[in-house]
Amino acid sequence: MRLKLLSKSLPGSGFFPLNGWALLTLTLSGLILVPVLTVLLSLFADERQVWQHLADTVLGLYVRNTLVMMVGVAVGVILVGSGTAWLVTMCEFWGRAWLEWMLVLPLAAPTYVLAYAYTDFLQVTGGFQIWLRRVTGWGIGDYWFPNIRSLWGAILLLVLTLYPYVYLSARLAFQEQSVACLEVSRSLGYGPWASFFRVALPLARPGIVAGCLLALMETLNDFGTVSYFGVDTFTTGIYRTWTALGNPVAAAQLSALLLLLVLLLMALEQFSRRRARYYRQGFKPSLTRYRLQGMRAVGAWLACGIPIELGFVVPALILLNMTLRQGELGRRFWSYAQNSFLLSTITAVIAVLVAVVVLYGLRLQGFEQARSVRGLRLAVRLSSLGYALPGVVIAVGVLIPLGRLDQLLSDLRQVVLQQPPGLVISGTIVALVFGYLVRFLAVALATVEATLARIPPSLDEAARSLGQGSLGTLLRVHLPLMGGGILAAMLLVFVDVMKELPATMVLRPFNFDTLAVHTYRMAADERLAEAGAPALAIVLVGILPVILLNAQIAQRRNLGSSNEMKRLPTPLS
Numbered sequence: 001m002r003l004k005l006l007s008k009s010l011p012g013s014g015f016f017p018l019n020g021w022a023l024l025t026l027t028l029s030g031l032i033l034v035p036v037l038t039v040l041l042s043l044f045a046d047e048r049q050v051w052q053h054l055a056d057t058v059l060g061l062y063v064r065n066t067l068v069m070m071v072g073v074a075v076g077v078i079l080v081g082s083g084t085a086w087l088v089t090m091c092e093f094w095g096r097a098w099l100e101w102m103l104v105l106p107l108a109a110p111t112y113v114l115a116y117a118y119t120d121f122l123q124v125t126g127g128f129q130i131w132l133r134r135v136t137g138w139g140i141g142d143y144w145f146p147n148i149r150s151l152w153g154a155i156l157l158l159v160l161t162l163y164p165y166v167y168l169s170a171r172l173a174f175q176e177q178s179v180a181c182l183e184v185s186r187s188l189g190y191g192p193w194a195s196f197f198r199v200a201l202p203l204a205r206p207g208i209v210a211g212c213l214l215a216l217m218e219t220l221n222d223f224g225t226v227s228y229f230g231v232d233t234f235t236t237g238i239y240r241t242w243t244a245l246g247n248p249v250a251a252a253q254l255s256a257l258l259l260l261l262v263l264l265l266m267a268l269e270q271f272s273r274r275r276a277r278y279y280r281q282g283f284k285p286s287l288t289r290y291r292l293q294g295m296r297a298v299g300a301w302l303a304c305g306i307p308i309e310l311g312f313v314v315p316a317l318i319l320l321n322m323t324l325r326q327g328e329l330g331r332r333f334w335s336y337a338q339n340s341f342l343l344s345t346i347t348a349v350i351a352v353l354v355a356v357v358v359l360y361g362l363r364l365q366g367f368e369q370a371r372s373v374r375g376l377r378l379a380v381r382l383s384s385l386g387y388a389l390p391g392v393v394i395a396v397g398v399l400i401p402l403g404r405l406d407q408l409l410s411d412l413r414q415v416v417l418q419q420p421p422g423l424v425i426s427g428t429i430v431a432l433v434f435g436y437l438v439r440f441l442a443v444a445l446a447t448v449e450a451t452l453a454r455i456p457p458s459l460d461e462a463a464r465s466l467g468q469g470s471l472g473t474l475l476r477v478h479l480p481l482m483g484g485g486i487l488a489a490m491l492l493v494f495v496d497v498m499k500e501l502p503a504t505m506v507l508r509p510f511n512f513d514t515l516a517v518h519t520y521r522m523a524a525d526e527r528l529a530e531a532g533a534p535a536l537a538i539v540l541v542g543i544l545p546v547i548l549l550n551a552q553i554a555q556r557r558n559l560g561s562s563n564e565m566k567r568l569p570t571p572l573s
Contacts, residue, residue: 021361021470022376028354029383035397035438036385039259042252042400050250054241062237062254069155069226069233070216076159077215081166082208084304086196089174092289093297099304100171101550104164106311108542110499111161112224112520113535114311115148117318118157119228120528122148127321149229157225160311162215169211173204213265220262221390223502224520234258235502238392242506248400255393262388316539322532329533332518336534340514343429344497347436348444348490354437355444355489356482358383359452360474363460384442391439391503398435398507402426432507439503440496444489451485452478488548495545499538 087093088100122128124140133139147153201208223235234254242251292300323329358380365376386394402425409424425431455478463473479486501516508517515534522531 021364025358025361025365025376026379028358029379032354032383032386032438032441034401035394035435036259036382036389037397038400039252039255039393039397042249043256045249045253050241050245050247051253054237054250054254058232058237061232062234065151065226065231066220066233068151069158069219069231072152072155073158073162073215073219074212076155077163077166078208078212080159080163080307081211082170082201082204084163084307085167085170085174086200087300087304089171090196090200090289091292091300093292093300095301095305099301099308102308102312103167103304104546104549105308105543106161107164107549108546109161109312109315109539110224110501110516110542111157111222112228112501112523113319113539114157114161114315115154115225115228116519116523116528116531116535117315117322118148118153119523120322120532121314121318127318151229151231154222154225154229154231158215158219158222160307162218163307163311165215165218166208166211169207169214170204173207174200209268213268216265217262217388220258220265221502223390223392223505224516228520228523235390235392238390238396239502239506242396248396248403251396252400255390255396258393259389262390266385266388316536319532319536319539322529323536326529326532332513333533336513336515336518337537339512340498340516343432343436343514344494346429347433347440347497348493350433351437351441351444351493352448352486352489354441355448356452356474356479356486359445359449360470360478363452364470380445384445386438387440387442389439391435391500392506394435394439395503395506398431398438399426402431402434427509429509429512432504432509435503435507436497436500439500440493443492443496447485447489447492448482451482451488455481491548492545495541498541 084103088096120126129145226233227236238251238254241247241254362376362380406423406426459477460473463477499516501520504514504517515538519531519534
């Protein structure tokens with residue numbers, strides 16, 4: 001049956017209507033959801049012996065370090081993100097316009113890259129301590145210097161890379177706040193900081209909380225930093241339980257506990273977004289900024305400039321110096337770059353195709369059976385759950401069902417083809433791409449959905465009146481109009497795959513390294529100079545979505561603001 005005929009309803013009723021596009025959407029969404037369900041179902045497996053061993057040894061340490069990291073990161077990103085957002089939104093000082101977009105730059109660098117860069121720079125033989133001894137005349141054992149490779153060092157680096165989540169949501173909240181409220185605070189004699197603490201901050205609290213929760217999800221996902229710094233968290237514990245203990249079920253159960261924590265954060269994040277959705281705009285489109293001069297302007301510039309310097313500029317310069325110091329890219333650099341490019345491209349193309357199919361099926365179902373579209377929308381929403389989950393959790397959820405499928409296929413090969421047993425899917429690029437797809441499909445869904453929503457339903461009706469079926473309308477009408485959004489979605493998925501470390505570490509085929517894995521291995525072997533070039537390449541690629549994000553923000557500002565607060569564009573929206 002041709003796809004253009006599949007929009008006709010087939011016999012059936014119930015929560016999910018049975019038509020072709022809906023069935024295809026449900027099938028794809030169900031496949032993406034399999035790893036998540038696998039992890040959740042592992043809670044019912046009986047692994048008391050391993051659990052007792054973990055509880056007696058390291059489980060308490062995992063919980064304590066994870067919670068301390070979450071609290072530390074939450075406090076840090078709220079202070080830095082909301083403070084800088086207020087300064088660039090409500091104050092006028094020299095360099096404000098440049099700082100406003102540069103404050104997003106730390107998103108370009110994964111936290112593990114900063115960990116390697118600062119370790120090289122701050123260690124005993126690093127550039128900073130050499131300079132310090134030269135200036136003071138001290139010897140190596142004559143002074144105390146803080147160790148960056150610690151729990152608090154990991155928290156500091158996570159804050160430097162994740163504060164833009166709070167900065168973006170807080171800036172949006174400040175821009176959309178009621179002008180009348182802020183004018184009243186001025187009329188009562190409140191200055192910039194008094195207005196910030198007493199008026200703006202309470203009004204922006206839901207948006208700030210939403211950005212903070214997104215940062216906490218990324219904190220739970222971090223593997224490279226905590227592993228390199230020797231900090232035991234749930235993420236490193238899951239990896240060790242899988243690789244060292246060789247117990248996939250126990251690893252899945254640890255993953256399930258982390259998954260439950262992430263689901264709690266997601267629920268809180270969605271609650272915050274609902275509360276942040278409505279703000280009165282007042283009677284004026286904008287409010288005159290507070291003009292800062294003298295030392296106040298210097299203080300504002302430093303408050304905004306230091307996070308940029310420490311979160312992006314200094315690490316980039318350190319990586320550049322490491323690359324130049326090495327003198328060459330290395331024999332295998334281009335091979336690793338090719339692997340990263342191949343995986344990123346394949347995943348980006350497949351993710352966009354899946355996103356277009358499921359969202360178009362949802363659009364058609366909304367036209368035909370509005371009452372039943374809620375079930376289909378729920379399935380699509382659940383398929384985007386992977387973006388909020390740590391990569392190592394997804395990797396465990398992917399390997400368990402694929403391992404069982406491989407066992408079945410291996411038995412069939414022996415019986416039917418008389419061939420020796422072996423892995424067919426696990427340990428191949430197929431498993432790795434599937435893991436990436438589960439992790440980053442939400443990125444494509446968010447971007448494609450925003451693009452598809454701008455196409456008016458009247459175009460679908462016009463195409464149908466001209467004899468075009470569902471597939472013809474998609475190919476001849478929607479895809480040409482969605483070109484820009486599709487390219488943006490591919491770019492975002494491409495960069496996310498390029499930077500992904502934990503899922504790649506677990507799922508990659510033997511002797512198949514990417515730039516991220518090569519960087520991690522060189523750093524783990526204390527060959528930091530050799531890690532400079534691949535880490536710098538990852539950062540340079542990561543700048544692309546930052547530029548795209550700033551362009552979208554500028555375009556939104558030029559279009560003007562609406563009466564309803566716009567939500568920070570994330571796949572969790």
